[in-house]
Amino acid sequence: MIVILKHQATQEQIADLKQYFMDQGLRMDETRGDHATVWCLLGDTSRIDADLIANLDAVDAVRRIQEPFMKASRSYHPEDTVVDCGGVQVGGGLFQMIAGPCSVETEEQIITIAKAVKAAGATLLRGGAFKPRTSPYTFQGLQADGLRLLKLAKRETGMPIVSEIMDAAHLDLFEDVDVIQVGARNMQNFELLKALSHTGKPILLKRGLANTIQEWLMSAEYLIAGGNDQVILCERGIRTFEAVTRNTLDLTSIPVLKEKTHLPVLVDPSHATGAARLVKPMAMAATASGADGLMIEVHNDPMNALCDGAQSVTPEQFADIVRRVNAIRDVVKG
Amino acid sequence: MIVILKHQATQEQIADLKQYFMDQGLRMDETRGDHATVWCLLGDTSRIDADLIANLDAVDAVRRIQEPFMKASRSYHPEDTVVDCGGVQVGGGLFQMIAGPCSVETEEQIITIAKAVKAAGATLLRGGAFKPRTSPYTFQGLQADGLRLLKLAKRETGMPIVSEIMDAAHLDLFEDVDVIQVGARNMQNFELLKALSHTGKPILLKRGLANTIQEWLMSAEYLIAGGNDQVILCERGIRTFEAVTRNTLDLTSIPVLKEKTHLPVLVDPSHATGAARLVKPMAMAATASGADGLMIEVHNDPMNALCDGAQSVTPEQFADIVRRVNAIRDVVKG
Amino acid sequence: MIVILKHQATQEQIADLKQYFMDQGLRMDETRGDHATVWCLLGDTSRIDADLIANLDAVDAVRRIQEPFMKASRSYHPEDTVVDCGGVQVGGGLFQMIAGPCSVETEEQIITIAKAVKAAGATLLRGGAFKPRTSPYTFQGLQADGLRLLKLAKRETGMPIVSEIMDAAHLDLFEDVDVIQVGARNMQNFELLKALSHTGKPILLKRGLANTIQEWLMSAEYLIAGGNDQVILCERGIRTFEAVTRNTLDLTSIPVLKEKTHLPVLVDPSHATGAARLVKPMAMAATASGADGLMIEVHNDPMNALCDGAQSVTPEQFADIVRRVNAIRDVVKG
Amino acid sequence: MIVILKHQATQEQIADLKQYFMDQGLRMDETRGDHATVWCLLGDTSRIDADLIANLDAVDAVRRIQEPFMKASRSYHPEDTVVDCGGVQVGGGLFQMIAGPCSVETEEQIITIAKAVKAAGATLLRGGAFKPRTSPYTFQGLQADGLRLLKLAKRETGMPIVSEIMDAAHLDLFEDVDVIQVGARNMQNFELLKALSHTGKPILLKRGLANTIQEWLMSAEYLIAGGNDQVILCERGIRTFEAVTRNTLDLTSIPVLKEKTHLPVLVDPSHATGAARLVKPMAMAATASGADGLMIEVHNDPMNALCDGAQSVTPEQFADIVRRVNAIRDVVKG
Secondary structure, eight states: OEEEEOTTOOHHHHHHHHHHHHHTTOEEEEEEOSSOEEEEEESOOTTSOHHHHHTSTTEEEEEOSSOSOOTTBTTTSOSOOOEEETTEEEBTTBOEEEEEOSBOOOHHHHHHHHHHHHHHTOSEEEOBSSOOOSSTTSOOOOTHHHHHHHHHHHHHHOOOEEEEEOOGGGGGGGTTOSEEEEOGGGTTOHHHHHHHHTSOSOEEEEOOTTOOHHHHHHHHHHHHHTTOOOEEEEEOOBOOSOOSSSSBOOTTHHHHHHHHBSSOEEEOHHHHHOOHHHHHHHHHHHHHTTOSEEEEEBOSOGGGOSSOGGGOBOHHHHHHHHHHHHHHHHHHHO | OEEEEOTTOOHHHHHHHHHHHHHTTOEEEEEEOSSOEEEEEESOOTTSOHHHHHTSTTEEEEEOSSOSOOTTBTTTSOSOOOEEETTEEEBTTBOEEEEEOSBOOOHHHHHHHHHHHHHHTOSEEEOBSSOOOSSTTSOOOOTHHHHHHHHHHHHHHOOOEEEEEOOGGGGGGGTTOSEEEEOGGGTTOHHHHHHHHTSOSOEEEEOOTTOOHHHHHHHHHHHHHTTOOOEEEEEOOBOOSOOSSSSBOOTTHHHHHHHHBSSOEEEOHHHHHOOHHHHHHHHHHHHHTTOSEEEEEBOSOGGGOSSOGGGOBOHHHHHHHHHHHHHHHHHHHO | OEEEEOTTOOHHHHHHHHHHHHHTTOEEEEEEOSSOEEEEEESOOTTSOHHHHHTSTTEEEEEOSSOSOOTTBTTTSOSOOOEEETTEEEBTTBOEEEEEOSBOOOHHHHHHHHHHHHHHTOSEEEOBSSOOOSSTTSOOOOTHHHHHHHHHHHHHHOOOEEEEEOOGGGGGGGTTOSEEEEOGGGTTOHHHHHHHHTSOSOEEEEOOTTOOHHHHHHHHHHHHHTTOOOEEEEEOOBOOSOOSSSSBOOTTHHHHHHHHBSSOEEEOHHHHHOOHHHHHHHHHHHHHTTOSEEEEEBOSOGGGOSSOGGGOBOHHHHHHHHHHHHHHHHHHHO | OEEEEOTTOOHHHHHHHHHHHHHTTOEEEEEEOSSOEEEEEESOOTTSOHHHHHTSTTEEEEEOSSOSOOTTBTTTSOSOOOEEETTEEEBTTBOEEEEEOSBOOOHHHHHHHHHHHHHHTOSEEEOBSSOOOSSTTSOOOOTHHHHHHHHHHHHHHOOOEEEEEOOGGGGGGGTTOSEEEEOGGGTTOHHHHHHHHTSOSOEEEEOOTTOOHHHHHHHHHHHHHTTOOOEEEEEOOBOOSOOSSSSBOOTTHHHHHHHHBSSOEEEOHHHHHOOHHHHHHHHHHHHHTTOSEEEEEBOSOGGGOSSOGGGOBOHHHHHHHHHHHHHHHHHHHO
């Protein structure tokens, strides 16, 4: 940790702060510049509250040397993590396409869509059973019954399945779900993260709407620190002033994450844009930016979908996306 | 709901959409302008997915006439709601000061601070037992033991208590807590909101870092729709590009909320600014903007606080804040 | 224009507002719904201040039917505009690569780089002479002399040149510059836009850091309304809470713009990311999203560049980018 | 400047970088920690491009010790600057109210309003002659004629006048204007700032919609570095995701600025909120936060204002605001 003292810091303030750091078992190297004095603290600074020190009268600024995430960082674990999702592997150069409806609605709906997306090239099936909805008055998902139907579609097609959890109390219901999704609004639901860290399940961790890349990796750290290193990140757009699209898809986060972490990174262009006609260009762009896979909402009858029909592409549109995404993969690897 | 059709919409598209709305049991008034055709839909449009319609080729834009929240809105409930917090009332002109440490640390700490803030003018005592921390490696709160100590301080001072819940599974522990706080990161934890809507407890609902005022009122709607109308809103800053303060305190939200909703609105200048020296001016500004109360972190020894010492004021500083805030209340009411 | 009246609007307020609109020469269609009355105003509403009406006590909301930009819109001009940049054409399927240093530094530097980027596949040469710098103490560009050297490089290589203008008073100096760039900070410098609208020069209009797509098109409208329809848009990132990259590159703006406007749209991944190692993936992603071209900073000696070395790629890196971008173009078109 | 090296930096990279800094005439103190090596650079680092160094493979992070603004900083100039605005002084405890219409429209209008705001307690008169409008099709101000009428109102009432400049080419017209305003969109129009730095006129520098406090002070630094230290800052809201108000008024910037700079700081609640009914609470809140004055739009007939009627208060409302603001000033000072 580096502490930059203010030019106006008094001798007494400096002596007090020096004593405080020594009481915490730290040593310090001091550099006196023309404009400021700088301390480099040595020892275990993890318990020091950097904000507290930064707000002292005598202190101009504080900077941590180490990133606050460790097990999620590439310096701790240089090789790419490959996550096994019920037999389908993602990361380390293995690219996967997750597809399916926003919500599971009926047995016929989910099985029809599952077969269609498999035929078009999807390797994992998504389907929502527990739905986080902004309004208490809209469809909240089929819940346990939705998971039952999703498992039927898995049996029918052989595709591993991905579904979102909203409360640790529902964990028992997710026993046969291959990948458990944590939605954007729960990225910092730390109690849920702790509960999931004690399972052996792959976790698909979406980025929160207002969360920095560092906070996102800290949430991954919660999972890994608790014992679960099967973590997949998923960029799905952040909230900005631009309202013409639902969110602003931050594709630069992909190469940045590939530097900072060993975890695989997917992109969800459906939620990011909120509009079916924008899914294709953004799926292609996400692939070109270096993503390890995509998650795309597909519905056979978007006009009558119970949820998010506006952003669902048809199976035919999905097949065209798969074809172009594969061609772009060749350019990225080539 | 108003639907504006595109100039280029084909006759077939228009006929299909008309049929779709009639199938949903809706009627429509049509206005043909020089540049566009506008439909005003009549009937129960609550099940129509506005985003879906807005993304159709034939449609230029869709606008709902009604706000999506109802029970939280002032047009539904014109009088101010007054929330009873263990005998202390907030809202409808009754202004309250919540104060106390970020975290409960020891019996001596919480009782000392409780007595000090009461003497200085606080009417409710806050203290964190379950702490949402960005890092899994930092102090996570004393949990059940923290609530036990907080209740001791309540018995000692007679002040009603406020503490944050992080998981519905902990609800039993909050039986003697007077006001249950939902933190910013859980504002859209809908499973938690549903569980809290079935209690009779006052809920202090903080604004999420990236949440609009409308989304915030929709979360209040979850609570009221489930049966709990004892809801207090608390502005605590939003996330913007400005990094010099931890968050950007959105004080204009206060008069806007007083128009849109009947619920009381507090402000938390401690979390908003993240810096003790900024708490006083922002507490005064919040009061001047029309807030129904404040929530302020106070610690007797900020340098050794286990959590958020940087933003904690001392009891002496708090007393000065109370004095000035009361004087500003007189100007607001006068 | 659509006006939604509040449920609580009084008869007198309604009568006054009706009279106001009639005085402005407008007619209105009225729809009375269960919850609100809606007026569709007919006639020339362009002089009505929508914000003023929306803030009246009797009014719930106002919505314009027409986009406020006209000549920049695709509905006004359905075919793609192709802009001729000194013999090199961009738009309408014609993709171009602009490359060169942030600043022109010396004759040797600009000519060396010009030859290198031409060999690598660039079709236009960029070079800054007037530099908008945040600090008054940093290098402000060679100014008139920089333009002179840039023209030497044009003569030497035959490449048309692009350079930024900061003040209409400098227009004379830009006579032989093929494309005049308006930087992000000047996107709403309306006096500069008016002056440029009276030239016949192609204008490269960068998006402002905090500007919506609609505001950006309104600035293009200033240029076209004044008589200059040779406008090229350039996305270069917007300002958000994420600080790990300099800006957040909003690639979804590309397909959105292709719908809304007929103007060509480029992307500048150098300024968007601020880091040379991120330029390649984001150049590829921008191409995949449907951009009509790229603008990339290239320097033969980034460590000793006088400006923005951190984001400059070497000519060798640029050649690799061109190769991959061309391969992605094939996928987009195919 | 502090440079933190990466753990994985090679000996060769470190040697090269050391040589680079020595070539720039710098010395360095080195601290080797358990996780990283830290260099404190000594000497004139102002020409070092921190972004360039931060993006090198061997470097983890770079931090400047000094703020990049100097003459605007309070450590350079500890006493409050008091700016003389045609005989009315602002700063150093002297609080002023600027009021008047968004645009000068007619002689009768400006003189009527000038007399009314003077009677209500305003000390400076504002009135726009050159108007930055998002659309080329809306009223652009009376320009030279507007300034002529504004000067008539000054002669009539004795109030010093404030008006916005949009282009340095208009400077001659502002000779008898007491305070020249630089609007939000021109905060980083560096050519305009340079031109204004050579005048002796007080400059009211508004904060840009997407500009940080540091960038704002850098723009003030442009003015002071060029020779004009008569600078007044004016907070007017920043752009965020919240769309219910036009901008988000960042009142925490006021106490932050009072620490960082000696310049007076005003607040404009009219542009920040865009709604007349929100001006009163936010004017009061701004005063409570420690502002040195306010700038408020007042119009005698808001419904028929040519510009921004929605945010204009009447003279009667303004008089009530003045009364309450003065009472809050007493609490702040008390």
